Amino acid sequence: MTRHPLSRRIADVLALAPDSPAIEFDDAWWSWGQVDAAARRIAHLAEQHGGTQTAVLLRNSPTHVATVLGLLLADATVVVVNPARGDDRTRADLAALAPALAIGTPDDVATLLAPSERTTVATITTLAEAPAVSTIGRGTPDPKPGVAVRMLTSGTTGPPKRIDLTYDMLARSTLGDMPSAPRRGVAIVNAPLVHIGGVYRVLQCVTAARPFALLPRFDLDRWSEVVRRHRPKAVSLVPAALRMVLHSGLTREDLASIRVVTSGTAPLSADDADAFTEKFGIPVLTSYAATEFGGGVAGWTLADHERHWRAKRGSVGRATLGAGLRVVTERGDPVPPGEAGLLEVKPGQLGPGTEWLRTTDLARLDADGFLWILGRADQAIIRGGFKVMPDDVRSALEAHAAVAGAAVVGRPDERLGETPVAMVELRAPITADELADHLRARLAHYEVPASIAVVDAIPRTPSGKPDLTAVRAHFADDLGGGRGG
Known part of the structure; x- marks a missing residue:
């Protein structure tokens, strides 16, 4: 064979x-x-x-x-x-x-x-x-x-x-050059193998013959202990993990070996990136990737960061691995540099002859090729790098016999980016905590709403659909007996 x-x-x-x-x-x-x-x-x-x-x-x-x-x-x-x-x-x-x-x-x-x-x-x-x-x-x-x-x-x-x-x-x-012997430095793999980031990280280590410390999940204490012991020069942190490190009691001495942090899977604010650099003296290189692309299509290099970050802060960097990037109107017409539109990608990983792939991301691309992700054109909620579809959560809630209707939206969260929150109206008595238990058997942990508000009636538009603007306002004002999470 x-x-x-x-x-x-x-x-x-x-x-x-x-x-x-x-x-x-x-x-x-x-x-x-x-x-x-x-x-x-x-x-x-x-x-x-x-x-x-x-x-x-x-x-x-x-x-x-x-x-x-x-x-x-x-x-x-x-x-x-x-x-x-x-x-x-x-x-x-x-x-x-x-x-x-x-x-x-x-x-x-x-x-x-x-x-x-x-x-x-x-x-x-x-x-x-x-x-x-x-x-x-x-x-x-x-x-x-x-x-x-x-x-x-x-x-x-x-x-x-x-x-x-x-x-x-x-x-x-x-695949790079075949190593002649195992590498000396130890990498850290804390991304889950069920996500593309975990699979790629493991394959990058194996194909380069680099030993690695594998963590069951990201745990701040365990991660920091491994960093102090193995002293890696580079680490990868999703935004939620990066914010945990940022707001922890760790010091520059704890992370003294690290020269660069890479971060992807979800938006990371420029303020958080700068705060991390100010606290630890380590530049944060953000990137943009998706499973559909076969991995990364844009990112910062250290050289670009040193030269351009001040002027381009908040960007996710420039095209990588031979990717093509463009921003278009809904009709597919390219927009001028600096203007917002829908992002389309030709991933280099897919090889020559690839068609443009339309994303649901709003973006802008400047004349120097730097890409900014401005938000999502759909209603998906990105919770610490995990994508939550509101309709999946709503359907799971409405599958309970006591629930007459439900609406699910995203609420900004300083650490995770966004968390799902839910508003429900009932046909029989049940508590928010009981509903959360119901969801845990049906959904991933990151899909369970951080707060569930039980109300007499969900606000609706004239067509009978939930008024999501009103639902978001409810949670922004922190009204109505929700369940914290």
Whole structure:
């Protein structure tokens, strides 16, 4: 079988120095050889199923990293399933996928995977143990040639869907020269593997033979301890995490090794970026990316930041990785430099011949190529880098028998950018806290409203739709017995 260059690079790096440390997790190191052995067991399992699309209930652990790498070694397709989206939604997602092969931890498999004659189920525990095949299904292999990862995302160009990240896209973003030995510095990976940022960060480390400390999630105390111990020169923080660091008791001495912070996934204000630099003496390089683009399409370099930040503050930088950027009217006519419109992108990761992709972002592009994101043309709420669709939250609320109607909007939040808040009118008595419990079983944690206001009647327009301007005003004035979050 002819392997893709990305698959060959992964195999070459895993075999480069088997005894060298590769992944630190929970204060223990796992070697490249241990990761290699675990990945090859997964690759063999995938090959037994015809290189099928494989649903992986992904969490941040060395075993899950090895599972992803193993599927890529087999030129198979990783179908990302997020076990933290809410049990009901995850079960429905898996039922709709009906995969021939599914992989997860014993707890996730027991809770989320219903028995199926189609699906073969493998459970993973530690790198040292082989996956245990607990259910043998008779599903037909369903390969998707050329697709490395099918990422579940809300996206900026439409409703929630799976985005196909091809081997070519990932290779263009991650492959440099083959290292002759493992790198000495230790990177930090705190982005979730269920998001494109986590997948890219892991692949960037692996293809460069760079050891990394893997965190289950961003935790300020744990992150700062790892920074002090490993002294990285560069770290990546989503805006919500960056604001947590900014408003913490950490000092310049705690972050003394760091020369630059990169930040993306959600808007970061220029004031927060400047405040971070003033407090810690570290420049913040913002970027603009989306799963639909195959990663980043604009960002700041350190040289640009040193030369242009004062004049261009608030920009997300210039086109990267060969991307094309333009701002157009709703009809698609390009607007002059400096004028606002809808952003369209030709991502470099997609290769030559790519069509312009229309986003839902309002933007402006100046004569020097610097891009500003001015807001969203749709009603999506970006909470700490996670996209929340108001209709999803409204539908989940209205699924409760006691709820007669609901309206969901975004409320500005200093740390997270925005949080969803909800107004409900009832047909039977129920408390806001009981409604929140109802939502936690159906939605991801970041989709649960920070405040739920129970009112006699939702304000509505003459057509009968909720008056969202009035709903926003209600929460801006902090009226009406909501539930804080």
